[in-house]
Amino acid sequence: EVAQKLTPRRIHTQIDYIHCLVPDMVTIVNQPYYWGVMDRYEAEDVLEGKPEGTFLLRDSAQEDFLFSVSFRRYGRTLHARIEQWNHLFSFDVHDPAVYAAPTVCQLLEHYKNPDCCMFFEPMLTTPLPRPFTFPLQALCRSVICKFTSYDGINSLRLPGSLKDYLKVYHYKQRVRVRRFEMDKQPAIKITTV
Template structure:
């Protein structure tokens, strides 16, 4: 599309997504055009909380999180409207779901929530994605990488888990730039 007049898939110009696509690709847990069945096969023997992000097979959505829940592998669409990402859910839960500037911020939020909350507390928060028959816990604890991440990338994630003040670290500027290129902790 030209400008930001809106397109059928994203309600905004696809150019608006470019920085987000770069961060999603750098994450290592974005699998691209994987189908739901292929994602289910990858997650088949994984523990609860294991997840990956892939392209959505539905026209109105860009991305889907495929994750293992207590009920087995499931797929959660990521909605993109007005420049923000959020999980798609039933109407009753939608107002409680947070919106994010990027897919990686969305995933990071739910990973952090999964790390710090127990299941009972999560059922009462915005982290629970509702199914028609009740609440299903969304735990995102372990990403499935497309390939083994480099030691540098894993180190960057570990540093970003510990501090958001990378510029204050006694490191060369080139290394600080590398750390801030992917400033997420997942």
């Protein structure tokens, strides 16, 4: 006996993104509390024994996030990823009640006021200055990126490796979601009786 059965409906989703450079990278690099590449364990060592509210900004070790803030609260060092959605930066982009800002520095500035910090949010009252300066290459990158866009980097007359270096501090912004229903095709099921 041969029976014919329709396969279940399949939907394909396509998400289109644009790439955007971090809007205030020059300001970030010039902040004494920005330490650049540092993992959570190094941050914990540096912040050990510091007073409540002491903080530093560092590059996030997780691929989907650009920055994390490490801070002292409740007698220990805590860490919070900075998320991005709709060109806004926040500690929780999925909760509309959580503060969001158009730049990373504006976000951190908001949390410097202890009255604005709920018990579960970062309290960033005392920046921990880094004891080093960034190399000229990193400073130049932030200035160049201030005057171009992610796609604009491709038109610069520079070697490919330098273009890749300029694109490091970027985020993806979703611009469109399309769903396509795939054609229903009959599947043939052969059953022996």
